[in-house]
Amino acid sequence: MDPVSGKQTDGFADTDWFTPVTVGTDNHDGDFTAWRSEFPSEDYDTGYSPSLNITDHDVRYALGPQADEIMAHAGVDVEELIRLVNAETTVLPVIPDEVSSGPRPLTVEDEPAPGLITAVRRWKASFLKATIAAVLVSLVGGGAAAIAMNNSVTVDVDGQARQINTYADTVGEVLEEEGINIGEHDSLSPSPTAEIGDDGKIVLQRGRQLHLTVDGEKRDAWVRATTLGEALKQANAPVAGAWISAGNDAHVPLEGMAVEIKTAKAITLFDGGNAPAPITTNAVTVQELLDELKLTLGPEDAITPGGDLKITSGAEVRISRTGVTVVNLTEPVAPPVQKIDDPEMDKGKETIVDPGAPGERIATYRITQKNGKEVKREEIGAKETIAPKPKIVKVGTKKPPVPVIPDGQVWDRLAHCESTGNWAINTGNGYYGGLQFNKSTWDAYGGSQYAAYPHQATREQQIAIATKLRDARGGYSAWPHCASKLGLPR
Numbered sequence: 001m002d003p004v005s006g007k008q009t010d011g012f013a014d015t016d017w018f019t020p021v022t023v024g025t026d027n028h029d030g031d032f033t034a035w036r037s038e039f040p041s042e043d044y045d046t047g048y049s050p051s052l053n054i055t056d057h058d059v060r061y062a063l064g065p066q067a068d069e070i071m072a073h074a075g076v077d078v079e080e081l082i083r084l085v086n087a088e089t090t091v092l093p094v095i096p097d098e099v100s101s102g103p104r105p106l107t108v109e110d111e112p113a114p115g116l117i118t119a120v121r122r123w124k125a126s127f128l129k130a131t132i133a134a135v136l137v138s139l140v141g142g143g144a145a146a147i148a149m150n151n152s153v154t155v156d157v158d159g160q161a162r163q164i165n166t167y168a169d170t171v172g173e174v175l176e177e178e179g180i181n182i183g184e185h186d187s188l189s190p191s192p193t194a195e196i197g198d199d200g201k202i203v204l205q206r207g208r209q210l211h212l213t214v215d216g217e218k219r220d221a222w223v224r225a226t227t228l229g230e231a232l233k234q235a236n237a238p239v240a241g242a243w244i245s246a247g248n249d250a251h252v253p254l255e256g257m258a259v260e261i262k263t264a265k266a267i268t269l270f271d272g273g274n275a276p277a278p279i280t281t282n283a284v285t286v287q288e289l290l291d292e293l294k295l296t297l298g299p300e301d302a303i304t305p306g307g308d309l310k311i312t313s314g315a316e317v318r319i320s321r322t323g324v325t326v327v328n329l330t331e332p333v334a335p336p337v338q339k340i341d342d343p344e345m346d347k348g349k350e351t352i353v354d355p356g357a358p359g360e361r362i363a364t365y366r367i368t369q370k371n372g373k374e375v376k377r378e379e380i381g382a383k384e385t386i387a388p389k390p391k392i393v394k395v396g397t398k399k400p401p402v403p404v405i406p407d408g409q410v411w412d413r414l415a416h417c418e419s420t421g422n423w424a425i426n427t428g429n430g431y432y433g434g435l436q437f438n439k440s441t442w443d444a445y446g447g448s449q450y451a452a453y454p455h456q457a458t459r460e461q462q463i464a465i466a467t468k469l470r471d472a473r474g475g476y477s478a479w480p481h482c483a484s485k486l487g488l489p490r
Helices: 029-037 056-063 067-074 078-088 114-140 142-149 171-177 228-234 286-293 408-419 439-444 459-473 480-486
Strands: 151-157 160-166 187-189 200-205 208-214 217-223 257-262 265-271 277-281 302-304 316-320 322-333 337-346 350-354 359-370 373-386 391-398
Touching: 056 067, 056 078, 056 114, 067 078, 067 114, 078 114, 151 171, 160 171, 171 200, 208 228, 217 228, 228 257, 265 286, 277 286, 322 373, 337 350, 408 459, 408 480
Parallel strands: 151 200, 208 257, 265 316, 337 391
Antiparallel strands: 151 160, 187 200, 208 217, 265 277, 302 316, 322 359, 350 391, 359 373
């Protein structure tokens, strides 16, 4: 190789290694330019060896997994390819100042300093792959070399897979070539630093934010699904039996999506006088429940709890129905009673002379019902249509004879013990008069001929009934305490 011109002279046709070789009539300037653009000079690849020489490892690393196949296609082995690359390369890596000075010159056999290792690796990462590409272009032509060094990689983004051809070595480089950025909430497999070879696959799942409103409560969740159904599963959203504002197959865009969920709730509805009804509803509030069931409230109706209160599972909703109706009813009219005094009939007795006949009227009522039961009835008008015929009753006015009291002193003593001698006393305990009769006994022994109640009768009348009671029982046992106290026979 001419050190000045850079032309190869030993066994090969004169070749300018800085210019793509022309094979036949094809010009590969465009091929080389495309190849060169694939290897940006600022890359730093630690996969290359730290040696100042180009090694077997460096060549194989640059060519990738199909290194042997590529070299066989070009008709060279590793040593020959290294020689051609060395012939192509006339610019050595720049040696940092801190390692370039010293007591003696630095040789290849010396252990390179750390700064020099960095410079060598940066140089190999920047130029070696491009130089090898240029050599292969000169040997087999641009198209064949491109096919040989190209990797076919599947890139799957959110389930959409496509195959690309790339010269990149890592997942991150492939994504950078494709203009794909990784977000904070994205999932990537393999990792960006992982090496990628022919037939490799990269799976990227984009993060999407769900803005959830569950029964009126808002919360956000990050998911990596493209359909709403799968996204809600990832967000652990309560979807069983729920109403959801969009279908499961709805697309979740990359910028996120707002979703409303109304969960299923088991409640019991008490509607007026109807039997309690178990209901499953997606309503969030009581008012939504009324709307869902198409229930309306009258002006006098009431609902518990209030319409704006949220419903939870197990709740009881009670509707108090108050209805007011106006009705016309046909009613009988009782005959009026016409009484005629009869001095020949004992006082307290009555005799019906003519039963009369009921009349008829139409009455208008305002009726109030609550939960199916009438709670108020108000008459607001009436009209008599048939006049009733009066009922005629004879009433006795003849006073009963004054009873003869042969032992009045005994009864006076007994009355004094029972009621302190007050013949008109009504204590309110069910016993009346001086001798403390109860109503049933008074009536049973004929007291009603004198008065309705014992305390309304005279002393003599009370003693007369007491005498009948004593004689019927054979003594004063009806008054056990006082009879014993007074020494009266029982």
